[in-house]
Amino acid sequence: MVSKPKVSIIIPTFNRSNFLQSTLESISKQTFKDFEVIVVDDGSPSNEAELVCREFNFCHYEKIENSGGPATPRNKGINLARGKYLAFVDDDDLWYPEKLELQVDILEKEPDFGLVHSYCDCIDEKGNLTGAITGRPGSPEVKHGDCFIKMIGNWTVMMPTPLIRTELVKKIKGFNPFISKATEDVEFFTRLSLHTKFWFIDKALVQYRVHGGNISGNNENYKNLPISLSRVAEDAYLDNRITLDDLFLIQRRLYFKFSNYDGKHLLPNVREARLKILKRSYSFWDRIRFIFFGLRLNLKIALQAR
Incomplete structure (x- = not known):
């Protein structure tokens, strides 16, 4: 009988196989190895993402009809996930090697906390560090503990940073696919904060890629x-x-x-x-x-x- 992985990592993707390759390479370098990766292709016109996924033995590839946003492919990944913990990363972001090891250790030791997250270093389209950071508050306590009142309308969890208990994600029924894309993550983490405490690591564990294709760059969506x-x-x-x-x-x-x-x-x-x-x-x-x-x-x- 095949044992279940401790962590399930969900990556929605659409037509960005070059970035996806780099994302998967960064995951392959994790110091914590007990994970699976579920890549959900939101109807890309080619099979390039599938070919990339075949290079990584920890990677499971699924393709769905195009939904126009990341909520539906993320929910598909949640339904397929077998891990005790869930992590999300977009197909253009990168993880530092110690990310999962630090986060799993915290959730294993802190049962009252259902999510652990951090801030990000920013990189440009070519993967070069820009010197900017995103997701770090003036006071780390703002993003730590009981966060609902503190966070709603003020900030959200940076999408590629959290590790979450799977049971909580399923309890709130995942992402809402019926609201504007680029807002579904804010709404998701806000709902989640009603059910658990958040642990904030005051350290960059992710490289967040800033480029013209970022959905969140369009204020019209908000x-x-x-x-x-x-x-x-x-x-x-x-x-x-x-x-x-x-x-x-x-x-x-x-x-x-x-x-x-x-x-x-x-x-x-x-x-x-x-x-x-x-x-x-x-x-x-x-x-x-x-x-x-x-x-x-x-x-x-x-x-x-x-």
Whole structure:
């Protein structure tokens, strides 16, 4: 009987076999060896990714019909995964050799933590370090511990850095394929933070490639993110996971934070979110409080726009 690997690594890919080769080479150099890699090809027009995967005996290749974003291939990988822990990496990022060893050790020793993550060094399209970093806060404690209130609307986990307990990923049913691409990871990690504590390693464990093909480089994708995160917060309140004051704080943060992306889209989205919130199962006085909160917020938005 074939034993199950400790870690399952999921890589969605689309038409970037040259980058994928480098990603798999970096994984092959991990000091921790008990892993499998599941590459899910989101309908690339050629078989180049499959040929690359054949070079690595730890790699399992699956091809699906094109879904237009990484959520569906990631979910496919989750369904195929056999490991106790899950890791995600995009097909253009690289791992430092000690990444998995450090993270597995923490999750094995810290049962109250379901996710361990870090920040990234940035590399350019050719793989050269740029000297920039991404995902490191001013204070590491911001990304450590109970993170839901701290993170929603402020930051997210850098996609290629976390190691997560598989049972938690399946508990929240993976990624939401029905929201805008490039926002599904933010929404996923926000939902996950309601169910577990995060451990932050204040060290770069990943090289994050910055180039013209990055989905996250397009701010247009983010215009609906306030609605998605607002829904997560509303559900958390209705499940008694956060207080109404917490919900107000989060709504205020989301409305002002994302006004920087696209003001023309923000206000209709704010109104839509507020109307949907008022239709939820709040008490009479909760509704009154939220209406007054909305009036104050409208006034602040109007004053800022002058």
